[in-house]
Amino acid sequence: MAEELNTGLLLFLPYRAMETRVFDELAAAGFDDFTPAQARVFQRIAPHGSRLTDLARQAGITKQSAAFLVEKLERAGYVHTVPDPDDGRARLVLIAERGRRSVEASRTVVAQVEAEWEAHLGAERMAELRRALTDLREITDPWR
Amino acid sequence: MAEELNTGLLLFLPYRAMETRVFDELAAAGFDDFTPAQARVFQRIAPHGSRLTDLARQAGITKQSAAFLVEKLERAGYVHTVPDPDDGRARLVLIAERGRRSVEASRTVVAQVEAEWEAHLGAERMAELRRALTDLREITDPWR
């Protein structure tokens, strides 16, 4: 057993555990008409709206793909889009009412999973894990 | 930007950084005829071969999808498959010569990225990060 997994895979395993957990429980709560890919875009919408292109870059996909996903999200009532008052070319993607409720629901699940992890690792190690990951963002997260 | 990202996203960012880095450098080294999805399956082949179904479960996809990906990998010379001598129904997926060379190349890149992370965090914090992630496997990794 004690083989040395590469750090990438080590990161991926809990990430996927969190994602499927949130996804499953949200589906159980009635938010069952979106896909993981749509969620990955949705999750990056800033509180006061984001431009399509910014969403695409942050999610690491092309703007065409992002537009495709946003359109689905809009059709399902999770977001709505408005013209950007500051830039005639741009469209702002905003979280709609249904989206806000789903955010609330997901926050609960995330908190629950994080509590389980904390129970397993202990509060101090969990906090350090988050600190280390946050610091890693500086060299692994191209946007901000 | 001290906002509190959820731990899942925090895990995802460095994971993706690692994945794209390895993918890009492998492509530059001539291993450019496989996709990330194929790599995610390939990466899980045990040293002495794995069954298709096991690969599927570990990668979190259906056996049909796994078969599809393995077939591509076989066509590109990264793996070959043989009947499992212990079970007439099963096929063992084995790493082929070209696959072995790509593993070697990827190991180099992974080591390089891990070294960069270690330089950023310090050796002790990096080691603790790996320990914490390894411990999290116990509750987030359904297979072992």
Added chain:
DNA sequence: CGTGTTGGTCAGCCTCTCTGACGGATCGGG
């Protein structure tokens, strides 16, 4: 044996993601 379980395949379908080409809006230098 028969019955249930497991490993894999076949077929059909939908989602995601990409490339390439484009039109419209904005920005910046002259």
Added chain:
DNA sequence: CCCGATCCGTCAGAGAGGCTGACCAACACG
């Protein structure tokens, strides 16, 4: 003020990846 460069988003087409459902073959075990 204008013109070229750049940026925002769309349209069109294509391919990969993933799923469900139905099925067969081989094992496991009473």
